[in-house]
Every structure is written in C-alpha cells, then in structure tokens.
Amino acid sequence: MTQAQPQARPFRWAILGTGGVARKFARDLRAVAGPEALHVVASRRAENARRFAADLGVGQAAPDYETALRADVEAVYIATPAALHEAHALMAIGAGKAVLIEKPLAPDAAAARRIAAAADAAGVFCMEAMWTRFQPLPGALKARIEAGALGEIRGLDGQFMVANRPEPGVSLFDPAQAGGALLHRGIYPLSLARFLLGPVAELRTLGRIGATGVDEDSLLILRHENGALSSLRASLRANGHPGTWIYGTAATLEIQGPVWRPTGARLHPAHPGSAGPGGPRRLEGLRESGAGLKLSGALARLRGLIRPPAAIRAPFAGNGYRHEAEAVMEAVRAGRTQDPRMTPQESAEVLDIIDAARAAWAPAQGATGKDEA
Numbered sequence: 545m546t547q548a549q550p551q552a553r554p555f556r557w558a559i560l561g562t563g564g565v566a567r568k569f570a571r572d573l574r575a576v577a578g579p580e581a582l583h584v585v586a587s588r589r590a591e592n593a594r595r596f597a598a599d600l601g602v603g604q605a606a607p608d609y610e611t612a613l614r615a616d617v618e619a620v621y622i623a624t625p626a627a628l629h630e631a632h633a634l635m636a637i638g639a640g641k642a643v644l645i646e647k648p649l650a651p652d653a654a655a656a657r658r659i660a661a662a663a664d665a666a667g668v669f670c671m672e673a674m675w676t677r678f679q680p681l682p683g684a685l686k687a688r689i690e691a692g693a694l695g696e697i698r699g700l701d702g703q704f705m706v707a708n709r710p711e712p713g714v715s716l717f718d719p720a721q722a723g724g725a726l727l728h729r730g731i732y733p734l735s736l737a738r739f740l741l742g743p744v745a746e747l748r749t750l751g752r753i754g755a756t757g758v759d760e761d762s763l764l765i766l767r768h769e770n771g772a773l774s775s776l777r778a779s780l781r782a783n784g785h786p787g788t789w790i791y792g793t794a795a796t797l798e799i800q801g802p803v804w805r806p807t808g809a810r811l812h813p814a815h816p817g818s819a820g821p822g823g824p825r826r827l828e829g830l831r832e833s834g835a836g837l838k839l840s841g842a843l844a845r846l847r848g849l850i851r852p853p854a855a856i857r858a859p860f861a862g863n864g865y866r867h868e869a870e871a872v873m874e875a876v877r878a879g880r881t882q883d884p885r886m887t888p889q890e891s892a893e894v895l896d897i898i899d900a901a902r903a904a905w906a907p908a909q910g911a912t913g914k915d916e917a
C-alpha cells in the first residue's frame with residue numbers, strides 16, 4: 545500500500561501595481577500556476593486593488609504595498625513605473641521575498657547594482673522581467689548561433705518603434721518617471737543584441753529629446769567584443785517595421801514579428817557567388833553587366849526554389865509572460881538566487897550602455913536643439 549504524499553504548498557505571489565502589464569502577467573501566471581498563485585495584489589488605492597483582484601481572481605487586495613509584503617508569499621512581481629523599481633525592490637527584498645522586477649530593472653545601472661547587492665546580501669532571488677528572454681525562441685536561436693549556423697556573426701539590425709501621442713503624466717513621456725524611448729523600448733533590441741552577440745565594447749549614438757524632456761527617438765551603433773556591429777533604433781513617436789536581422793558569413797537570420805513578441809524565425813542561407821563560403825567567384829564579374837544582372841536574378845529565384853529559408857518555430861505560450869514566471873518559480877524552489885539566462889549583472893551591463901548613451905546626448909542637446917514645446 546502506498547501512502548499519500550503531502551502536497552507541495554502552492555507557490556504564492558504578491559503583485560505590486562495594477563497597470564496594464566500587471567494584468568497581462570497575472571493572466572499568464574494563473575494559467576501556469578493556478579489561482580492560488582495569485583495570492584495578493586497591492587495598489588496605492590484600495591479601490592484599484594479590489595477591482596484588479598475581482599477581475600483576475602486574486603485572493604487578497606491590499607490597500608498599500610507594505611501590507612502586501614507582509615503576506616505569506618514566495619515572490620513579488622514589481623510592475624510599477626521604472627523610477628520606483630529600486631524603492632519597491634528594496635522593500636520586497638527587505639521582507640525576504642524573491643523579486644521579479646519589470647523591465648528596466650532600474651532607471652540606471654547604479655540603481656540596478658544596488659538592487660542586485662541587496663538581493664545578494666539577503667540571499668533572495670532577483671531578476672529583471674525581460675519576458676522575451678524566457679520565451680522558447682531566443683534560446684533556440686542562441687543555440688543555433690553558437691553551433692555555427694550563421695558562420696561568423698557580422699551584425700544585427702533591430703528596433704522597437706511605435707508612434708504614440710505625447711501625453712503629460714504618462715510614464716513613457718515623463719522624465720520624473722524615468723520615461724524615454726531607449727529605456728522603455730530600445731532596451732528590448734539592446735538586451736537581445738547583448739544576449740545573442742555578446743558583450744559590447746564600443747558605442748556610438750544619437751538621441752532626439754522631445755519637448756516632453758525625454759528621448760523620443762534614439763539610434764545606437766554598437767561594436768560587440770566579437771567584432772560584430774549592431775544598429776538599434778527606438779522611438780516613442782514613429783512606427784517602425786517588425787523584424788530583427790542577424791547577419792553572418794554563412795546565413796542571415798530573420799527574427800519575425802516585433803522584438804517584444806517574436807513569432808518565429810527564418811534562416812536564409814548566404815548566396816553562393818557572394819563572399820559566402822564556397823561561392824563561385826566567377827559570377828562576381830558577370831553580375832556587373834546587364835546580362836549578368838538578369839542572370840543573377842534568375843539564379844536568385846532558382847536558389848530560392850532549391851534552398852528556401854529554413855523556418856525555425858518555437859512559439860511562446862499564453863501571452864508570453866508565463867515563461868518568466870515559470871523561471872522564477874523553478875529557481876526559487878531549487879534555492880537559486882539568479883537565473884543564468886538573465887542575471888542582474890547583465891541587466892546592469894545593458895543599463896551601463898543606456899547610461900552612456902544618455903551621457904553622450906547631454907552636451908549635444910543644445911547644439912541639435914531640444915524640440916520646442
């Protein structure tokens with residue numbers, strides 16, 4: 545006869561903040577960890593917390609953040625504006641809770657390192673909620689790159705650009721709430737470039753500061769330590785086009801869909817006859833002539849038939865947030881204080897680049913002219 549084993553206690557979360565992303569995260573958390581996982585939600589206003597709890601089936605509604613941190617939970621998800629992440633993270637860490645902190649981990653690298661040091665000293669788990677990192681696709685792509693599928697990596701083009709109307713008080717456009725295109729949007733392609741191409745050795749950058757006082761457009765050019773060059777755009781005012789491209793000597797990798805929610809990828813083999821490996825160099829001269837151009841067009845079509853791009857599928861589940869939640873629960877249950885896929889040190893390193901870009905724009909603002917109100 546077998547004896548019934550005691551059930552492991554459900555993993556319980558507190559959620560700080562009741563904005564849009566907290567709602568999406570809560571839906572995914574419920575789907576992956578069950579209703580007991582949504583233990584308590586806290587707001588600055590009791591009514592907000594009650595509404596959030598009723599809408600999403602959270603067990604308790606706390607009238608302030610301190611009350612929620614006294615609850616019996618394993619982890620705290622911090623979904624407040626970036627300027628408050630440090631204060632809220634230190635409160636949660638001080639209460640001995642694991643923390644999953646919305647991106648950016650902090651408004652600057654120094655604050656990120658203070659959070660990381662506090663978590664270290666308290667021996668609690670700490671991670672930036674860079675949700676895309678935990679979706680299956682980026683890991684699958686990194687494995688292919690490391691296996692040499694692209695040959696030598698030469699560069700990456702990425703962007704996060706969405707046209708918004710500036711509204712006073714909205715955190716994206718508010719310097720007091722650490723708004724700005726680079727910190728809020730550029731951080732996605734920047735973090736992805738750092739993940740797939742490795743550490744950054746050199747930065748060139750331009751930023752356009754709007755009448756709102758935050759950077760509304762930014763352009764970063766990076767040299768990675770492996771020599772590859774990345775070009776990254778972010779905007780709060782203009783729409784871009786979806787897709788991230790990574791260029792290698794053997795193939796080009798096209799990541800489809802917006803950088804914050806990639807839907808799949810395609811590996812385009814390098815053209816034979818170009819500088820790619822083993823290409824017939826004799827075609828180069830022929831291409832220069834008119835007949836050569838026709839021929840090379842026909843060849844390109846033929847190559848498309850013979851060697852179509854290889855599709856890479858690794859879809860995310862739910863809204864895409866459940867993977868980061870699972871990562872936290874797995875690490876905390878195993879007694880780990882970090883996930884190697886997204887360490888606070890790496891988050892701080894990405895913020896070092898953002899800090900350096902902002903410092904580079906500062907003296908130029910007078911010369912290029914901050915946009916008039």
Ligand SMILES: NC(=O)c1ccc[n+]([C@@H]2O[C@H](COP(=O)([O-])OP(=O)(O)OC[C@H]3O[C@@H](n4cnc5c(N)ncnc54)[C@H](OP(=O)(O)O)[C@@H]3O)[C@@H](O)[C@H]2O)c1
Pocket residue numbers: 560561562563564565566586587588589592593623624625626628646647648673675715728
């Ligand atoms: N991962 C993603 O897909 C994603 C998407 C969007 C944003 N984000 C990140 O998530 C965080 C929150 O973003 P959000 O768009 O949800 O932001 P938000 O609406 O500006 O703020 C989120 C919540 O923070 C609370 N809050 C506490 N103090 C506040 C203050 N002084 N001013 C304004 N709100 C305050 C509010 O909830 P209460 O009033 O209930 O306390 C508010 O609803 C940011 O770090 C952002 O970068 C992530």
